[in-house]
Amino acid sequence: MMKVEVAFALPEEQRIISLQVEDGCTAYEAVINSGIVELFPQIDPENTPMGIFGKAIRDPKSTVLKEGQRVEIYRPLIADPKEARAKRAAKMKAQKEAEQAGNKD
Known part of the structure; x- marks a missing residue:
């Protein structure tokens, strides 16, 4: 045992x-x-x-x-880790572009 x-x-x-x-x-x-x-x-x-x-x-x-x-x-994953990472990267890129656009004024 x-x-x-x-x-x-x-x-x-x-x-x-x-x-x-x-x-x-x-x-x-x-x-x-x-x-x-x-x-x-x-x-x-x-x-x-x-x-x-x-x-x-x-x-x-x-x-x-x-x-x-x-x-x-x-447990099954709720979100695909690759997909979640890609969404976070796209969000960060959009934020960075928005900040750069705002700094040009």
């Missing part, structure tokens, strides 16, 4: 569940055994991305956990 954790966070709430699992337990099995899906029904363990300590894992069903590891269940 070994101790692992399963974590999920929403903007207003987060939960980290510690549990004892058998040696050879996979990330997927830990999520199922933790009962976190009952607490957060929006989690789909078949399709929701997961990671261990911030590093994404490709296949939770074949990723065997080690003592003390924490499985993190990721």
Whole structure:
């Protein structure tokens, strides 16, 4: 037996569940055994991305956990990071151009 954790966070709430699992337990099995899906029904363990300590894992069903590891269940991104960065850059450019236009008077 070994101790692992399963974590999920929403903007207003987060939960980290510690549990004892058998040696050879996979990330997927830990999520199922933790009962976190009952607490957060929006989690789909078949399709929701997961990671261990911030590093994404490709296949939770074949990723065997080690003592003390924490499985993190990721929420979908609300905005595409590249798109958000491009919008911020365009906004900064527009502000800079407006300031330069205002300084010419």
